[in-house]
Amino acid sequence: MITIDGSEGEGGGQVLRNACALSLVTGEPFTIEKIRAKRDQPGLMRQHLTSIEAACTIGGAECEGLELGSSRIVFRPGSVTPGDYRFAVGTAGSTALVLQTVLIPLALADKPSHLVIEGGTHAGMSPSFDFIEKCFLPVFQRMGPRVSARIKRHGFFPRGGGRIEIDIEPAPLQRIECTQRGELQARSGMVVFSSLGANKIPSRIRVAALKALPDWTEDMIPIRELPADQGPGIALSLEAAYENVTEIVTGFGKIGLSAERIGKTAGKRMAGYQASNAFAGPYLQDQLLLPMALAGGGIFTTVKISQHTRTAADIIAMFTGRTTYFEEAGDQGHCVRIV
Numbered sequence: 027m028i029t030i031d032g033s034e035g036e037g038g039g040q041v042l043r044n045a046c047a048l049s050l051v052t053g054e055p056f057t058i059e060k061i062r063a064k065r066d067q068p069g070l071m072r073q074h075l076t077s078i079e080a081a082c083t084i085g086g087a088e089c090e091g092l093e094l095g096s097s098r099i100v101f102r103p104g105s106v107t108p109g110d111y112r113f114a115v116g117t118a119g120s121t122a123l124v125l126q127t128v129l130i131p132l133a134l135a136d137k138p139s140h141l142v143i144e145g146g147t148h149a150g151m152s153p154s155f156d157f158i159e160k161c162f163l164p165v166f167q168r169m170g171p172r173v174s175a176r177i178k179r180h181g182f183f184p185r186g187g188g189r190i191e192i193d194i195e196p197a198p199l200q201r202i203e204c205t206q207r208g209e210l211q212a213r214s215g216m217v218v219f220s221s222l223g224a225n226k227i228p229s230r231i232r233v234a235a236l237k238a239l240p241d242w243t244e245d246m247i248p249i250r251e252l253p254a255d256q257g258p259g260i261a262l263s264l265e266a267a268y269e270n271v272t273e274i275v276t277g278f279g280k281i282g283l284s285a286e287r288i289g290k291t292a293g294k295r296m297a298g299y300q301a302s303n304a305f306a307g308p309y310l311q312d313q314l315l316l317p318m319a320l321a322g323g324g325i326f327t328t329v330k331i332s333q334h335t336r337t338a339a340d341i342i343a344m345f346t347g348r349t350t351y352f353e354e355a356g357d358q359g360h361c362v363r364i365v
């Protein structure tokens with residue numbers, strides 16, 4: 027039984043999701059204590075419960091301590107059964123983070139799966155649907171499995187109500203090298219919003235983003251109004267497509283956060299990525315580590331190493347014995363090597 031101190035490293039929900047995925051793939055049971063101990067609201071929240079419940083459902087796993095606010099769980103994996111599943115977070119908790127928990131076990135199963143996940147699709151502090159579809163999945167698919175993702179409804183904070191559908195065709199994970207992002211091929215973006223009334227928030231967000239991206243133009247970032255029942259909410263998505271990877275930066279609307287701040291922050295993040303020569307942006311890096319480790323190793327370049335990535339490397343080592351090395355890589359930022 028592996029024992030994890032959930033307060034160590036980044037100390038958030040990602041530790042739980044990675045541990046569940048790794049446990050289902052390796053068959054190793056685990057206990058995690060002090061779950062999210064340093065967070066303002068420690069213990070399991072709704073979105074973490076949904077992710078662990080999803081892992082139990084697809085993996086025939088048993089879990090003790092599975093309740094809201096719980097600070098300790100014991101997870102015993104069973105065998106993964108591919109099939110048709112529907113998971114609903116019930117809040118604006120991220121659909122992408124539920125997917126992060128079950129994708130790899132199902133991608134390594136012996137038959138295809140179809141998933142419907144309901145909750146947030148564009149809610150802060152998590153991958154947006156656009157990020158999953160255009161940034162993460164294309165790189166993941168290069169490792170073997172075929173995965174298609176569709177958004178049926180947007181879900182914003184705090185209401186949620188979004189819906190995504192995922193089809194997974196399993197295949198063994200192959201080692202890949204992600205050190206060159208290649209030439210820039212296209213830049214684009216989109217502001218999506220719903221139920222904001224007649225105001226200038228969408229165009230103010232766009233103007234602020236463009237100020238941080240002087241060589242981008244307004245026509246690259248159209249504004250799209252969604253049906254009123256998908257709101258209220260707003261998100262900006264910026265996309266830079268290189269030959270080998272597409273970076274997606276998302277700006278999430280939030281009560282109390284000005285349109286200028288949302289646009290400027292997202293624009294600056296995209297400008298930062300474009301100025302670097304790295305393959306993976308700040309969020310792809312921790313999400314790439316797990317499939318690479320399960321593919322038997324891998325290598326990628328990235329911008330500054332995040333605490334999420336260092337923590338993911340520690341959890342991966344506990345379940346697989348694989349070591350992750352972080353090295354400086356000159357104009358390519360940092361190199362991450364899993365062996």
Ligand SMILES: Nc1ncnc2c1ncn2[C@@H]1O[C@H](COP(=O)(O)OP(=O)(O)OP(=O)(O)O)[C@@H](O)[C@H]1O
Pocket residue numbers: 037038039040041062065123150151152153154157276308309310312313334
């Ligand atoms: N803007 C973003 N774009 C893409 N991915 C993101 C973005 N923001 C966060 N992520 C990803 O979402 C995950 C967040 O994990 P984290 O543990 O911080 O969240 P959590 O489960 O909500 O837990 P907690 O509330 O404890 O922080 C990480 O894998 C991170 O890479």
